[in-house]
Amino acid sequence: MTHPTPEPSRTERDIADDVVARVLARAGTAVDEGSTIHTSADGEQLDLVERAALRRVVGLSTELEDVTEVEYRQLRLEKVVLVGLWYGRSSLDAEISLRELAALAETAGSEVLDGLLQRRQTPDPATYLGKGKSAQLAEIVAAVGADTVIIDGELAPSQRRALEDVVKVKVIDRTALILDIFAQHAKSREGKAQVELAQLEYLLPRLRGWGESMSRQAGGQVGGAGAGMGSRGPGETKIELDRRRIRDRMAKLRREIAAMAPGREAKRASRKKGKVPAVAIAGYTNAGKSSLLNAITGAGVLVENALFATLDPTVRRTQTADGRVYTLADTVGFVRSLPHQLVEAFRSTLEEVADADLLLHVVDASHPDPEGQIAAVREVLADIPGALDVPEVIVLNKADVADPDVVARVRGRERRTLVVSAHTGHGIPELLAYIAAALPRPDRDIDLTVPYTRGDLVHRMHHEGEIDLEEHTPTGTRLRGRAGEALATELEAAAVAHSTS
Structure with missing residues (x-):
């Protein structure tokens, strides 16, 4: 015998209403372009201009009699009502989750009109919310003129159908929303294929x-x-x-993604053969990973105050203060309850993390729950073989706008932390020094003369080794310093061959 969910107390209802009011008060700020702060390291941001041209706009009907009334690439802005459940968590956790849902909705191109937060122990198996709350939701949707309801959770196909029958508008869940954002932001051929595969895996059991x-x-x-x-x-x-x-179609996409893998593997193998150390940047979405990459390398990759602004991984070469070359890889951001379809589809690109020598785990220090974000990222990394074995340092970004008490709290809980601001440059020199000290160093001492015909080895020594002395002699270039095992062997062979010729 099932027992009805007890009616929440007036106090709980008041708390839920207050949470929704605070979330709605912040509505419209998730993709406020005025709050996207760029520095000279970010470059011209041409990709951002292109993305802005595709932004959905308010008041645009898809039923225009004369299509010349509007620029054809602009899409109608969907009007949405958010729905969250508050169970087994504090009201603060529920508020953070619902606020993130609002930011996701706005990043996808929606206007948040209203919200509903229900206190219950478990989702209703029939309609997710239960009969009474579903009817209340239908009234809210009709009153505000919404055309979409977004659920802060994952709906079973039967729950979505039943809820749509009640509210009479489209109902999507958090997973579908994230997949939509990925579909909008993917640019590379591989990224588009990965997103389409994830979407089809999500759609298959939900065909109606x-x-x-x-x-x-x-x-x-x-x-x-x-x-x-x-x-x-x-x-x-x-x-x-x-x-x-x-x-x-899914089988075809899997074949295409597998066919793209050798190219990436070849680049990775080349870096390994050359012993080029690798650093991976990972972290929660919108933590400032791309801004940090730009601050370190001047790569000029897209920076936007939006969730999942970066999907296609970017790898850039840079060097330490003493001239050692290493690569820095910017990866896709993570989020709470990241759809498993996306983790599987993006597994090939996320393996950049597992192959790195150092992981910069970037955290938004200004966020109200940085510990929750750290836990969410590590949960995803646990699904990537070898990723948790990579040495990790927590990089607390946005220090210029963070609460010092929050920064101190996180630093007290994590073993290795650095505090930086990619915007102001605070802490970047210390971060660069940490990277230089943490990267593997060449371990074979060399002191030999390389013939002038092997300038390629001298070039590699500049990029892969450490040179204490470089001297041009009548017979060749004398090098003294340290090199990796493979390079040292080649250098010694060239020196011996030259001396016996």
């Missing part, structure tokens, strides 16, 4: 037949009068046909 389409047959006997020639046979129902097409 409407009316007669459930029994409509393709090339088989439909039944009833007038079926006639060409329609007899076993056939497939339309929904079965759709599922088969989706599976075929």
Whole structure:
């Protein structure tokens, strides 16, 4: 016998209403371009100009009589109502999660009109919210004129259908919302294929037949009068046909992604062969990873105050103060409850983290719950073999706007931390010094003369080794310093061959 969820106390209802009010008060700030602060290290940001041209706009109908009224690439801004559940957590946790949902919705191109937060122990198996709250949600949707409801959780297909039947507008969950953002922001061929694969994996169990389409047959006997020639046979129902097409497309995408892997593996193998140390930047979405990459290397990658602004990994070469070359890789940001479809689809690019010599775990120190963000990132990294074995340093970014008490609290809990601001440059010299000290150093001492015909080895020594003395002699270039095992062996072989010739 099931017991109805007890009616929440007036105090809990007041708290829920206050949470929603605070979230709505911040609505519209998630993608406020005026709050995106760029520095000279960010370059011209041409990608940002291109993305802004695709921004959804308020008041634009998709039913225009004259399409010349508006720039054709602009899309209608969806009007949404947010829905969250408050269970087993403090009200602060529920507020942070709902605020993040609002930021996700705005990043996807929506206008947040209202919200609903319900206190209950578990989601209702039928409609997620329960009969009474679902009816209340329908009233809110009708009153504000919303066309979409976004649930702060993952809905079962039956829950989504049942809730749509009640509220009479489109209902999506957090996973579908994140997938939509990824689809908008992916630029590379591999990134687009990875996102499409994740979307199809999400869609496959959620196909819904409407009316007669459930029994409509393709090339088989439909039944009833007038079926006639060409329609007899076993056939497939339309929904079965759709599922088969989706599976075929997924198989094709997997083959395409696998075919792209050797190119990335070749680059990675080249770096390993040359013993070029690698540093990976990972962290929660919008923590400032791309800004940090730009501050260190001047790469000029896209920087935007939006969730999941960066999807396609960027690898840049830079060097330490003493001239040692290393690579710095910017990876896709993580988020609480990151859809497992995305983790699987992006596994190949996330392996950059596992192959690194050092992990810069970037954290937004100005966020109200940095510890929660750290835990969410480590949860995803745990799914990548070898990622948790890479030496990690917590980089507390946005120190210029962070609460000093929060910074001190995180530093007290984490073993290795650095405090920086990619915007002001605070702490960047200390970060660079830490990277230089943490990277593996060449361990073979050399003192030899390389023939002038092997300038390639001298060039590699400049990039991969440490030179204490470089002297040009009548017979070749004398080098004294340290090199990695493979390079030292080649240098010694060249020196011996030259001396015996």
